[in-house]
Amino acid sequence: MNTFLLRDVVNADSSASISDYGAHVLTWTPAGQPPVIWRPAAVQLREGTAIRGGVPIIFPWFNTGWDGGRPVSKQPKHGFGRVSFWAFDETAVTDRHVRYTLDSTDFGDDLLAQLNSGDHPRFHATYDVEIGERIAMTLTVTNDGDEPLTYEAALHTYLHVGDVERIAVHGLESCDYLDNTQPGVPHCSATGEPITFDGMVDRTYLRGDEADTPITIEDPVLGRTIEIINAGAPQAVVWNPGQAAGDAMGDLAVGEWRGFVCVEAVARLDRSVTLAPGQTNTLSQTLSVR
Numbered sequence: 327m328n329t330f331l332l333r334d335v336v337n338a339d340s341s342a343s344i345s346d347y348g349a350h351v352l353t354w355t356p357a358g359q360p361p362v363i364w365r366p367a368a369v370q371l372r373e374g375t376a377i378r379g380g381v382p383i384i385f386p387w388f389n390t391g392w393d394g395g396r397p398v399s400k401q402p403k404h405g406f407g408r409v410s411f412w413a414f415d416e417t418a419v420t421d422r423h424v425r426y427t428l429d430s431t432d433f434g435d436d437l438l439a440q441l442n443s444g445d446h447p448r449f450h451a452t453y454d455v456e457i458g459e460r461i462a463m464t465l466t467v468t469n470d471g472d473e474p475l476t477y478e479a480a481l482h483t484y485l486h487v488g489d490v491e492r493i494a495v496h497g498l499e500s501c502d503y504l505d506n507t508q509p510g511v512p513h514c515s516a517t518g519e520p521i522t523f524d525g526m527v528d529r530t531y532l533r534g535d536e537a538d539t540p541i542t543i544e545d546p547v548l549g550r551t552i553e554i555i556n557a558g559a560p561q562a563v564v565w566n567p568g569q570a571a572g573d574a575m576g577d578l579a580v581g582e583w584r585g586f587v588c589v590e591a592v593a594r595l596d597r598s599v600t601l602a603p604g605q606t607n608t609l610s611q612t613l614s615v616r
């Protein structure tokens with residue numbers, strides 16, 4: 327039977343808690359600050375179920391996937407990475423760094439058959455978390471198979487805010503986006519304005535040359551600014567369920583939706599990652615607060 331191990335990393339600059347299930351960072355708290363990575367008051371740990379809050383690793387498909395230029399119906403939602411026990415690398419651990427690995431040999435053919443990679447998909451993934459004045463989370467995937475491997479991935483980070491309806495998200499003003507709340511997921515033009523929240527927001531922002539410039543969350547309630555730097559991520563998903571959907575979610579208490587916003591480092595849809603045999607790709611996100 328698998329055991330849910332939660333590991334605490336503590337140093338002079340910050341502390342974090344990480345679950346082996348999903349290689350899931352549950353919280354990150356810089357010294358002298360309220361937490362920056364948000365988790366619900368009650369975290370539900372159940373095999374086969376995704377953990378709410380923290381930093382779910384979405385891999386190897388986003389939502390129910392994308393294949394041949396159209397959405398498809400892969401399961402589990404958001405890929406098997408976030409509902410698998412990752413291997414903890416005891417040789418890499420310090421009070422500032424942990425590493426997890428995931429290998430395709432741990433999965434059955436039925437799951438692997440959903441990957442876009444010929445008849446015998448093979449990969450290994452490494453997830454490094456650096457914990458200090460900043461937190462840096464890096465997902466590295468290598469194609470160990472004989473054919474090209476295409477996958478989607480995201481670091482689906484829940485960021486703690488005082489009140490989502492009073493924050494502003496800067497840095498995506500000039501990006502067009504896909505509106506996931508609308509039928510047909512329409513392509514919408516850049517608004518030129520910071521993002522504010524009044525009801526559900528679920529958008530895939532299409533980033534260009536500026537994809538690694540910071541996104542910031544201005545939070546007048548907690549009196550701070552969170553800075554997010556994504557790398558290797560051609561898109562950024564911004565999500566909050568709003569009151570109606572948030573209060574209906576079984577793994578959130580009433581009103582908890584107000585305390586977070588997700589700003590995600592993403593490669594999905596026609597911007598999925600394709601690796602030639604032997605090739606490696608990294609996707610990362612770094613957070614800091616001021």
Ligand SMILES: O=P(O)(O)OC[C@H]1O[C@@H](O)[C@H](O)[C@@H](O)[C@@H]1O
Nearest residue numbers: 376403404482506528529563565
């Ligand atoms: O409830 P889940 O599976 O964690 O997904 C949460 C949200 O994750 C976001 O990344 C998606 O864009 C949303 O559409 C989705 O609702």
